[in-house]
Amino acid sequence: MSAIQPPAETVWWKQPLDRVEGAWISIALLWSLIMFIMMPLWHVYGKQNLSNEAYRTTPQAFLAKTQAMVDAYTVRTETETRLPVVHPPPGSDVYLLGRLWQWWPLLELERGQTYRLHISSMDWQHGFSLQPVNINTQILPGYEMVLTITPDTGDEQTVICNEYCGLGHHNMTGKIYITEGAP
Amino acid sequence: MSNELFRTCPESGLQFHKPAEQLMRINAVLAVVILLVGGVTALLVTLTRWPAVHLLPADRFYQMLTLHGVNMLIFWMITFEMAVLYFCSSTLLRCRLATPKIAWLGFLLMLAGIIINNMAVLNGDASVMMTSYVPMPANPNFYLGLILFAVGALLGCFVFLGTLVIAREEKTYEGSIPLVTFGALTACIIAVFTIASGAIILIPTYLWSLGYINNIDAAMYRLVWWALGHSSQQINVAAHVSVWYAIAAIVFGARPLSEKVSRTAFFLYIAFLQLASAHHLLVDPGLSSEWKIFNTSYAMYLAVLASMIHGLTVPGSIEVAQRAKGFTNGLFQWLRKAPWGNPVFSGMFISLIGFGFIGGISGVVMGTEQINIIIHNTIYVPGHFHATVVIGSTLAFMSLTYFLIPVLFRRQVMLPWLAKWQPYLFGLGMMVFTLALMGAGTLGVARRHWDMVFTDAVIGFEYPASAYTFMGIAGIAGVAAILGGAIYILVTVLSVFFGKPVGSESTYGFTTSTLTKAEPVVVPEGGHAAVGKCGFAAPGTFLLAIFFLVVFVLYYAVNWKYLASVWPMS
Numbered sequence: 064m065s066a067i068q069p070p071a072e073t074v075w076w077k078q079p080l081d082r083v084e085g086a087w088i089s090i091a092l093l094w095s096l097i098m099f100i101m102m103p104l105w106h107v108y109g110k111q112n113l114s115n116e117a118y119r120t121t122p123q124a125f126l127a128k129t130q131a132m133v134d135a136y137t138v139r140t141e142t143e144t145r146l147p148v149v150h151p152p153p154g155s156d157v158y159l160l161g162r163l164w165q166w167w168p169l170l171e172l173e174r175g176q177t178y179r180l181h182i183s184s185m186d187w188q189h190g191f192s193l194q195p196v197n198i199n200t201q202i203l204p205g206y207e208m209v210l211t212i213t214p215d216t217g218d219e220q221t222v223i224c225n226e227y228c229g230l231g232h233h234n235m236t237g238k239i240y241i242t243e244g245a246p
Numbered sequence: 247m248s249n250e251l252f253r254t255c256p257e258s259g260l261q262f263h264k265p266a267e268q269l270m271r272i273n274a275v276l277a278v279v280i281l282l283v284g285g286v287t288a289l290l291v292t293l294t295r296w297p298a299v300h301l302l303p304a305d306r307f308y309q310m311l312t313l314h315g316v317n318m319l320i321f322w323m324i325t326f327e328m329a330v331l332y333f334c335s336s337t338l339l340r341c342r343l344a345t346p347k348i349a350w351l352g353f354l355l356m357l358a359g360i361i362i363n364n365m366a367v368l369n370g371d372a373s374v375m376m377t378s379y380v381p382m383p384a385n386p387n388f389y390l391g392l393i394l395f396a397v398g399a400l401l402g403c404f405v406f407l408g409t410l411v412i413a414r415e416e417k418t419y420e421g422s423i424p425l426v427t428f429g430a431l432t433a434c435i436i437a438v439f440t441i442a443s444g445a446i447i448l449i450p451t452y453l454w455s456l457g458y459i460n461n462i463d464a465a466m467y468r469l470v471w472w473a474l475g476h477s478s479q480q481i482n483v484a485a486h487v488s489v490w491y492a493i494a495a496i497v498f499g500a501r502p503l504s505e506k507v508s509r510t511a512f513f514l515y516i517a518f519l520q521l522a523s524a525h526h527l528l529v530d531p532g533l534s535s536e537w538k539i540f541n542t543s544y545a546m547y548l549a550v551l552a553s554m555i556h557g558l559t560v561p562g563s564i565e566v567a568q569r570a571k572g573f574t575n576g577l578f579q580w581l582r583k584a585p586w587g588n589p590v591f592s593g594m595f596i597s598l599i600g601f602g603f604i605g606g607i608s609g610v611v612m613g614t615e616q617i618n619i620i621i622h623n624t625i626y627v628p629g630h631f632h633a634t635v636v637i638g639s640t641l642a643f644m645s646l647t648y649f650l651i652p653v654l655f656r657r658q659v660m661l662p663w664l665a666k667w668q669p670y671l672f673g674l675g676m677m678v679f680t681l682a683l684m685g686a687g688t689l690g691v692a693r694r695h696w697d698m699v700f701t702d703a704v705i706g707f708e709y710p711a712s713a714y715t716f717m718g719i720a721g722i723a724g725v726a727a728i729l730g731g732a733i734y735i736l737v738t739v740l741s742v743f744f745g746k747p748v749g750s751e752s753t754y755g756f757t758t759s760t761l762t763k764a765e766p767v768v769v770p771e772g773g774h775a776a777v778g779k780c781g782f783a784a785p786g787t788f789l790l791a792i793f794f795l796v797v798f799v800l801y802y803a804v805n806w807k808y809l810a811s812v813w814p815m816s
Contacts (some may be wrong), residue, residue, distance in 0.1 A: 086666050106535060197812060
């Protein structure tokens with residue numbers, strides 16, 4: 064009987080497997096398990112893993128922490144709107160906030176140094192997308208995500224927003240400069 | 247039940263219950279109308295993201311993209327699936343449809359929901375994308391429309407389940423339900439889960455938009471919403487795999503290689519597909535890696551295994567049927583001699599190849615916990631799901647339509663020469679489109695983004711030139727595919743409303759083969775293996791499957807390599 068008719072043999076579950084099916088199921092199952100193992104393995108041996116460190120926060124609290132960092136470590140301003148460029152000490156906690164429609168402030172990090180980058184949203188959901196290195200995460204209001212990053216390539220990375228956040232979404236950008244650091 | 251309410255299609259031998267037939271027709275017609283709205287918006291969106299054209303202003307673009315998303319991913323699919331559910335229960339089981347009045351109520355609720363939702367978006371204050379992520383607010387009617395539609399679809403699911411119960415009670419079939427009905431049952435069970443998840447998140451969100459609830463947590467919204475958003479696409483998978491089996495049976499008289507394997511594979515969908523919510527949360531704050539790994543792998547990729555099984559057994563059953571008919575030369579004569587001029591078959595086969603090679607592989611790769619870091623929310627993601635939902639589901643449903651026009655609507659297919667080319671234009675156009683989007687996404691191009699040039703941004707950014715090339719190719723191929731979609735709508739509407747009635751004596755052009763009642767293939771003594779080579783019943787299909795695996799492994803490895811080149815993170 065064909066697939067649009069009831070099975071000819073009422074006890075169809077006792078039909079033996081065809082060799083072609085048995086062979087393929089074994090191969091496909093093996094591949095599935097390999098793919099499954101790859102993820103924990105990369106946590107052990109790979110270098111690109113999210114820490115999944117996150118905290119509940121509020122826009123006010125996160126803005127206050129970001130403002131404190133900006134006040135302490137701003138080295139210059141850029142563009143007509145005088146956006147601060149912040150050069151925090153290597154190894155420190157760095158704050159970046161997303162809001163309609165900018166990533167604030169601009170950051171200057173030293174190559175090869177490790178930073179704890181805290182990111183949160185002041186309003187709606189945003190997508191932290193660092194280009195061209197191509198690192199993408201989801202940023203939610205009320206949640207503070209911590210990425211421990213070690214910038215090692217590029218001189219200048221642009222943060223764009225890749226989660227739709229209203230009419231100015233495509234103008235929402237920011238910057239992370241990579242410098243050679245103190246000699 | 248009076249026999250007057252039943253008619254038997256003289257060509258296909260299928261038996262239709264009049265109330266069920268009317269419901270199938272009205273749902274299919276509504277689905278095609280929605281597809282038209284989705285198609286017009288598709289054209290506008292494609293022409294805007296094609297950098298050389300950049301048609302719409304920003305606000306219109308986001309509005310049209312929202313309209314395109316909800317109409318295609320939710321309304322078109324589920325409305326057509328209602329027709330499929332009624333076909334797989336009432337028609338395939340030769341049974342009266344349970345409670346046709348409730349099915350009509352469901353249909354009216356769905357229609358009302360679609361209109362209310364679409365009006366809200368057209369009104370201009372609900373351009374929030376299909377996902378409507380909180381706390382970005384939309385006009386309350388946006389959520390209300392979705393809720394009404396979901397309630398209507400849920401009624402349709404219950405009518406389907408009720409019909410299965412009646413068929414069993416009234417003994418309209420012997421033994422077990424057909425495999426295709428089993429697949430539809432899988433789709434129905436996933437649909438009930440999906441709709442329940444939608445209710446759990448959309449009802450509070452509706453109340454929030456009206457001011458009765460203060461706050462909806464953004465992370466919770468995403469977790470529960472995606473149990474609607476992703477699982478609703480799993481309804482499509484279960485439904486289009488059922489359609490593949492049905493078309494193999496209709497065109498070739500193919501019988502499943504083994505009922506046990508195919509049914510177990512469907513069961514794996516029920517058991518694991520709903521974990522897919524995790525695919526959208528892999529780079530979200532607040533979830534552990536253990537949770538992400540278990541869920542994104544659908545519990546060790548058992549649901550992926552299920553799709554890989556169907557990917558073998560559907561063409562495998564066709565190969566066995568063809569070999570039994572005498573196409574036994576070499577490994578691929580069965581495939582070469584397949585009816586490539588019949589859109590019922592060609593559409594189904596392109597759907598299978600596109601879904602597996604492009605949609606399936608890209609989905610597993612980007613759904614890997616760490617690899618998602620280089621893909622999340624880039625235009626790679628629409629590249630992936632246009633391969634699964636458009637090439638996979640939509641093209642499968644289009645193929646089925648060419649069978650339903652004569653059988654269900656009793657009309658001859660008009661413009662058959664155009665219909666013959668339609669799956670190729672649509673399917674191949676979509677393949678190029680999806681691959682180009684995936685190329686652009688690999689270069690970091692954002693999805694849901696009006697301006698890849700960043701003209702008005704305070705801080706500018708320039709993508710590499712190749713990203714523009716990919717988006718240009720996507721524009722051209724996208725327009726070609728939309729033309730293919732337009733042909734489908736043209737042929738369907740002309741045939742249904744102006745086509746010549748099908749009479750027993752008519753000649754049908756290419757549709758003859760689809761209408762001929764394909765007799766189930768008789769398996770020779772000694773089982774399937776007697777028709778194949780080296781003890782393999784379907785050696786050609788097996789070789790294709792191995793080729794698929796090689797592509798899969800290579801592409802998977804390349805993406806790990808790419809990931810290793812980005813900044814170290816922990």
